[in-house]
Amino acid sequence: MQSTQPRPCGAQFGSISLKGQLRGNRPGAREGRRRTDSQIKLLKASIPSAHVAIIAGADHHIFLSNEGDVLRGIHSFVGGLN
Numbered sequence: 001m002q003s004t005q006p007r008p009c010g011a012q013f014g015s016i017s018l019k020g021q022l023r024g025n026r027p028g029a030r031e032g033r034r035r036t037d038s039q040i041k042l043l044k045a046s047i048p049s050a051h052v053a054i055i056a057g058a059d060h061h062i063f064l065s066n067e068g069d070v071l072r073g074i075h076s077f078v079g080g081l082n
Helices: 029-046 067-079
Strands: 010-015 051-056
Touching: 010 029, 010 067, 029 051, 051 067
Parallel strands: 010 051
Antiparallel strands: none
């Protein structure tokens, strides 16, 4: 029997757009920003209780470019679980 209780969900997204930078307007940067924004909206619509952290200025490999931010986000999410 499956539980109807919502499961916790934590997600972290890197976004260069939040600092107003598109890395010198490199090809594909604007499309990448739109895709990321779309993924965030879809996640929030699908799982309204999701804990979503957006890390400004992060590279594709968020943990490598923003290790401290990622760890703080994880600790915040886990600390809020009962």
